Amino acid sequence: MSEKTYEDALKEFRQSMQERMKTMQRSAVKNFRTLNAMAKKGGILFTGSSLMEMFPIAEMAMSAGITRPVYNRGIGGTTTDDFLREIDTVMLDLAPSVIFINIGTNDMNSQTYGEDWMNRLMNNYETIIRTAREKLPDTVIYMMAYYPANLHLPWQKKEEISWMLDRTPENIAECNRRVKALADKYGALYIDVNEGITDENGEQKAEYAIDGVHMYASGYEKVFERLLPILQTL
DSSP: OOOOOHHHHHHHHHHHHHHHHHHHHHHHHHHHHHHHHHSOTTOEEEEESHHHHTOOHHHHHHHTTOOSOEEEOOOTTOOHHHHHHTHHHHTGGGOOSEEEEEOOGGGOOHHHHOTTHHHHHHHHHHHHHHHHHHHOTTOEEEEEOOOOOOSOOTTOOGGGOGGGTTOOHHHHHHHHHHHHHHHHHHTOEEEOOOGGGBOTTSSBOGGGBSSSSSBOHHHHHHHHHHHHHHHTTO
16 A cells, blocks of 8 residues: 555645534534624624634624624635525625625635636625625625735745635735625625725735635724724614
8 A cells, every 4th residue: 555645644634624624614604603693683794705704793783882783794614605505694684784795715726616716706606795784774785805815924824825825915906896886786785995005016915814715804804994084874
C-alpha cells in the first residue's frame, strides 16, 4: 500500500471540513427556525454567509444605543444556492422592515463552479432579490458591497488558500459593480462600507485579517462606524 501523500491528506481534510460545515449549517438553520418564531416582526435583519455570521452587529448596535430589534441570520459556508434553499428561514420569516445582505463570496470559486462562476453567482443573487421584492414589497433592502480579501498575508500557505484565490481585487470590484446594477434594477440600495478596511492595494488590511477573508471584531468595528448613521435613522 502506498503511503498517503500530503495532497491526499489535504484533500481528505477539506472533505471532512466540508461535511462538518454542512452539519453546522443544518444546526444553524434549525436554531434560527426556533428563534424566528420568537422574534419581533419588522426588525432589522443582517443576513448572508460567515462574513455576516461573524459580524457582532447586534452587540455593536445595542452598545451604540440602537433600540430596534437587530437580528443576524448569517450562516458560515453559505452559498447562494444554500441561501435560496433556506430563504424562508434566513430572510422571509422574520418579515423585516430593513435587510442588509452580504451573500455570494462562497460562490467565488472557479475550482468548484468553473470559469463562469460570476454569472452563476449573479443569476442566483438576482433570484434572491427578486424573491425578496415579491414577498416583502415594503422592505428596504441594502445590498452590501463584498468586503476586500487579501491573498498576500505573510502567514498564508498557498496550498491552504486555494478556496479564496478568485477573490482578487479585480474580481471583487466587478462583482460589486454587478451587485450595484442589481440594486438599481430592483429598487434596492447598494452600500459600500469598505473604506476603513481596505489597504492601498485594494486588499483587506492585514491588521483586521484572520485568514485573508474573515475579519476580527476590530475590522467589523470599522464597518459598523459607516453603518451607524444609517441605523440611527431607521
